[in-house]
Amino acid sequence: MxxxxxxxxxxxxxxxxxxxxxxxxxxxxxxxxxxxxxxxxxxxxxxxxxxxxxxxxxxxxxxxxxxxxxxGAGPGDQEIREKMAVKAGELNQRIAQLIRLRDALDHAATCDHEPLTDCPDFKRAVWNARTESTASSH
Amino acid sequence: MxxxxxxxxxxxxxxxxxxxxxxxxxxxxxxxxxxxxxxxxxxxxxxxxxxxxxxxxxxxxxxxxxxxxxxGAGPGDQEIREKMAVKAGELNQRIAQLIRLRDALDHAATCDHEPLTDCPDFKRAVWNARTESTASSH
DNA sequence: CTGCGACTTGAACCGCGGTTCAAGTCAAGG
DNA sequence: CCTTGACTTGAACCGCGGTTCAAGTCGCAG
Incomplete structure (x- = not known):
């Protein structure tokens, strides 16, 4: 064998x-x-x-x-490379979002606000982490 | 009402x-x-x-x-804040991994290697993107 | 030849995060 | 009063990514 x-x-x-x-x-x-x-x-x-x-x-x-x-990428895989570029862009969005959320969690871990979910800094941070950071601030 | x-x-x-x-x-x-x-x-x-x-x-x-x-975070939520810190750390890992993968995709989108999945640079990039970057480089 | 154990198959099942559906309830408007 | 239409419920169903299971099939060792 x-x-x-x-x-x-x-x-x-x-x-x-x-x-x-x-x-x-x-x-x-x-x-x-x-x-x-x-x-x-x-x-x-x-x-x-x-x-x-x-x-x-x-x-x-x-x-x-x-x-x-x-x-399935083979010869003539230009199409697929394009998809990959698109995916890379999506990943970038996602990375940015995760960074914002991480920052929110970081803050939460160190701030003293009592009901926490009411901490204004935390809320702001979470708000910033919204998907599709539609530049319209509040 | x-x-x-x-x-x-x-x-x-x-x-x-x-x-x-x-x-x-x-x-x-x-x-x-x-x-x-x-x-x-x-x-x-x-x-x-x-x-x-x-x-x-x-x-x-x-x-x-x-x-x-x-x-559920309420008074005495120290425990939960700790969990959040842990989560923030996990997010960091994840972010790092996604960045490596994005880099691999970026490369793929621009390189000319034919069966693509065989492009050595791509393979290296993907290898680097492995979860738990166990520092042992092959 | 007779196990043994690691594989094979299809089909059923799982947890997750909801959606869809049938049947029922309610408030307001004509 | 009766209709309309947005809500209510529980139960069934969905896609995803597999895992588990029963029953069967191999190759190899003794």
Whole structure:
């Protein structure tokens, strides 16, 4: 048997993903097994890298379908690169929002206001954290 | 009738939330209606502010239960402030990760590598974006 | 040949965050 | 009075991202 091929258990262990998740991703078309050893899936080592990419994207809030479309990038993938640029912009928005919220939480942790949710600084900070910082101040 | 009290439809319209969401939040204990006008909920205007806070927290990835516990902040809320500090730290991690991923996407959008997912710079960038940047660089 | 244990399958189930639906209640207006 | 229309309820349902389960199938060791 080709020593370089990986059993699903191997892949699961190395990626930290559950075998059920790997099969799920396969059904969703995110990964594929190179061959079967009897019934058993045999994965190319490259799949580890691909799974790294997937896990990363997942943890960044991308959906399965979305990731699938990005992974489909092939020749003539200009379209996909554009999508990625759009996504990068969205991420920027999200990052800015999270920063504002973090600042609000930071303040909350250090201020003494009693019902807290009434602390005017906290409220201001939260207000600033509103999605789509529609420049209209209050 | 007290003109200052808001009907659920009013609140829905002003917050952009669906009435069903408002009822849902009420069941979950995140908000409460001040009174009933017949069967109809009548909300204090303050609820708008609270909902702003809730929407903000939701969009930052906080769960309903989690938000509930934060909103419960009352006197002796030191415990909750500590939780908030912890959350702020988590947000920082998340922000850093999103920044790395955004950088990877930025690169992807501008580089010419053909199967893209094989672009070494892209792969490096994605690798850097791994959650829990366990400093061990491959 | 006979286990054993790691895999296979499809189908059912889970928690989350709501939405949708049917059936009912109410206040106001004509 | 009767209609209209926005609300009320509980229960069922949804999409997402998987997990769990029962039943079956392998390869390999003894």
């Amino acid at each position: 080709d020593e370089t091929l990986l059993d699903i258990g191997e892949v699961a262990e190395r990626t930290g993903l559950a075998p059920s998740a790997l099969r799920f991703y396969e059904r969703q078309g995110l990964i594929s097994s190179a061959a079967r050893n009897g019934l058993r899936r045999a994965y190319l080592p490259e799949v580890l890298e691909r799974l790294g990419l997937i896990m990363c994207a997942r943890s960044a809030g991308f959906g399965i379908a979305e990731i699938g479309s990005f992974l | 007290d003109e200052t009290l808001l009907d659920i439809g009013e609140v829905a319209e002003r917050t952009g939330l669906a009435p069903s969401a408002l009822r849902f939040y009420e069941r979950q204990g995140l908000i409460s209606s001040a009174a009933r006008n017949g069967l109809r909920r009548a909300y204090l205007p303050e609820v708008l502010e609270r909902l702003g806070l809730i929407m903000c927290a939701r969009s930052a990835g906080f769960g309903i239960a989690e938000i509930g516990s934060f909103l």
